[in-house]
Amino acid sequence: MKQITLQILRTGYGGEDDRSRWERFDVPVPTGRSTVLDALIWARRHTDPTLAFRNACRVGMCGTCGVRVDGRETLACRTYLQPSETSGSDAPEIRIEPLRILPIVQDLITDRAPLHAAIDRLPGVSRDDEPASTGTQATDPDAAARDCILCGLCVSACSVAGLNPGFLGPAALVRASVALDARGGPEAAGVLDAVGGSDGATGCHTLFECTAVCPRGVAPTVAIQRLKRRVVKRQLGRLLRTSSRTGG
Amino acid sequence: MAELSYRKYEAPSGEFWLWFLQRVTGLLLIALVLLHGWFNHFAQIDAFEAGLQDEPVVFSVVADRLTRVGFIALDLALLTLVLFHGLNGVRTVLLEWRPAARRRRAVTRSLIGIGVAAWVVTFIALVVLIL
Structure with a gap:
């Protein structure tokens, strides 16, 4: 199955070292119409249940899943993945960050x-x-x-x-x-x-x-x-x- | 529906006028700089080509121009507009830098001081040249 690597900026876990850090998630991409939101949901379900992001309608109507993908603001549910047959370190990689300016609540969730x-x-x-x-x-x-x-x-x-x-x-x-x-x-x-x-x-x-x-x-x-x-x-x-x- | 309130927030109108005058002075500067360039670099070309003067731009012609009220007004207008437009632009840039934005009044007063000083110095130089 095709695969993609998500590099996700994770924030808001307290402790002594409360700085943001990049975390890597290898995610399978079953169809050519899979979105960034699909990949985030897969990562939370199969890899880390604490991964925090917000979503609701999944069709670009509610505006709750806004994130930055490779430095550009977008709705996760309206951004399609472009995976390849390669896996591991050769898999294509995308960087997902929370929106700028708005305070970060946790991971990809920002305070509106x-x-x-x-x-x-x-x-x-x-x-x-x-x-x-x-x-x-x-x-x-x-x-x-x-x-x-x-x-x-x-x-x-x-x-x-x-x-x-x-x-x-x-x-x-x-x-x-x-x-x-x-x-x-x-x-x-x-x-x-x-x-x-x-x-x-x-x-x-x-x-x-x-x-x-x-x-x-x-x-x-x-x-x-x-x-x-x-x-x-x-x-x-x-x-x-x-x-x-x-x-x- | 949330209760409406009509006087919650009002932007300081001085900021609007600085923004507005920046655009107006920009437009005026285009016209005045073209006029300035024309008079200083091209107006004497015909006389030069006709053999009436040795160089395309002759000091005596420039000096003679500065005895006429219209040209003095043009130069003073150009000086005033350049200083306002340039320093107001610098202010806009500086105030987008947070440490300067926290000292908005000091930045504004400093730039006004620089502008007034530059205007007075240049005005004196112009008067000396005319006299």
């Missing part, structure tokens, strides 16, 4: 609290009142943005989020963009004031790292660019109103 806290910082934007998914992807940025499943891959991939712990991050900014599409008036003004600084939309360097890894075809970079445009309009409008009041 900072992701949710970033959304909670935005006035009038809630994790619970997202519009229903349209199933539309990529062609319409507004519709695609509503398909965000809060998997956190974009935040892990974002260089700015890695450098600036206060940065709201692509996921929260996509939520802000969706909220602005749905609402107006004082709520919209509050959102725009919140995303206008270097911790918000204008802190984004437009590197497209978030867009490259999004498993749902959402383009956070596009949503953030649209936010920037709205912030500029609001701030210039506010400046003009202030100067006309002062002048009058």
